[in-house]
Amino acid sequence: MPANLPPQFFALLAKLKEAESPEEKISILEEMLAICPKHKGTEKVQRDLKSKIAKLKKQKPQKTKRETLYSIPKQGAGQIIIVGPANSGKSSLLNALSNAKAKLASYPFTTSTPQPAMMKYENILIQLVDTPPLTKESPGWLKALMSAADGLIVVFDLAKNEITEEIKNLKEILNNWGLENKKILFLGNKIDLPKAKENFQKLKDKICPISAQNKMGIEELKKEIFNLLEIARIYSKKPGKEIDFEHPFIVKKGTKLIKLAKEISEDLVSSFKYAKLFRKNSSKVQIVGKDYLLKDQDIIEIHT
Ligand SMILES: Nc1nc2c(ncn2[C@@H]2O[C@H](COP(=O)(O)OP(=O)(O)OP(=O)(O)O)[C@@H](O)[C@H]2O)c(=O)[nH]1
Ligand SMILES: [Mg+2]
Secondary structure, three states, rough: OOOOOOOOHHHHHHHHHHOOHHHHHHHHHHHHHHHOOOOOHHHHHHHEEEEEEEHHHHHHHOOHHHHHHOOOOOOOOOOOEEEEOOOOOOHHHHHHHHHOOOOOOOOOOOOOOOOEEEEOOEEEEEEEOOOOOOOOOOOHHHHHHHHHEEEEEEEEEEOOOOOOHHHHHHHHHHOOOOOOOEEEEEEEEEEHHHHHHHHHOOOOOOOEEEOOOOOOOOHHHHHHHHHHEEEEEEEEEEOOOOOOOOOOEEEEEEOHHHHHHHHHHHHHHOOOOOOEEEEEEOOOEEEOOOOOEEOOOOOEEEEE
16 A cells, blocks of 8 residues: 655655754654554554654663753744743643643742643644743743744733833843844733733733633734744645645745755756646646745645
8 A cells, every 4th residue: 555655754754864863853753753644554654653763762861951851842833932921821821722731820930841732723733832930040941942942922911010010021031132033922911801901001012912711812823923933834736636735845935946846855956847836726827937935825836
């Protein structure tokens, strides 16, 4: 029985060859296993992947340093770190956006280690990481995690009396840590509370109101998170074949078509002649070249 592996599987295979650390290899292999279709034809592939993961896990040296212990390997289409003051609702937000069941409580430092979870946005998964409260005294691993991330969500408790002060303090930490130019979404949580509504009216800072508890603004937020990443989902089509809308390639918005061709297969770079560009729900077909800049939801059929 043919395995019918999706194109993203082969892109990950290429990435695996370049991966150096066991952690990176495990993360790629786990992603390959996750997207591998589950049927009889792929049983051997699945077995091989599982055995490679098990072998690498055994090989992994015992880590003692917190810095490395708390690094989270990236998964999915992008990694977003959720940060903010104590009790602002970071864990509640993680739970509202994903299937995670992070512990919530009205006392501070309920979360003491980073907790990753996957958020589904349409046909892709985006990794979110919940973290302990962010203060000037936060440990180095949190700064490292934030620096390496593709984007940040900063959550404030809008119902707090000192909200303006808290926003100012947090922005200061981001500046001091050299993170002010990262892609950041500022959120004001607990808008379900009257006090929060009152504070929000007076705020001058650009902040998006939500309620993690009542799920207000959560669906819109998922789209905002996707937009923050500035990525594009590209579907590769083979002449005469069905389009696989479930396994898009993920590239940075505006990536040149030839770069994607290289990711699909090195051979395509030299043999590339032109590509047909289709759009969902449109019968229009455009002919594009190597330098075409990819947009979200482009359907590409490469001709050699
Ligand atoms: N009214 C209201 N309460 C909320 C909302 N989101 C969270 N809470 C409450 O606020 C408290 C803190 O929520 P958490 O999600 O644990 O906050 P956190 O930021 O993860 O807290 P730490 O991990 O300690 O930093 C809990 O009692 C939650 O039930 C919200 O949207 N509205
Ligand atoms: Mg928490």
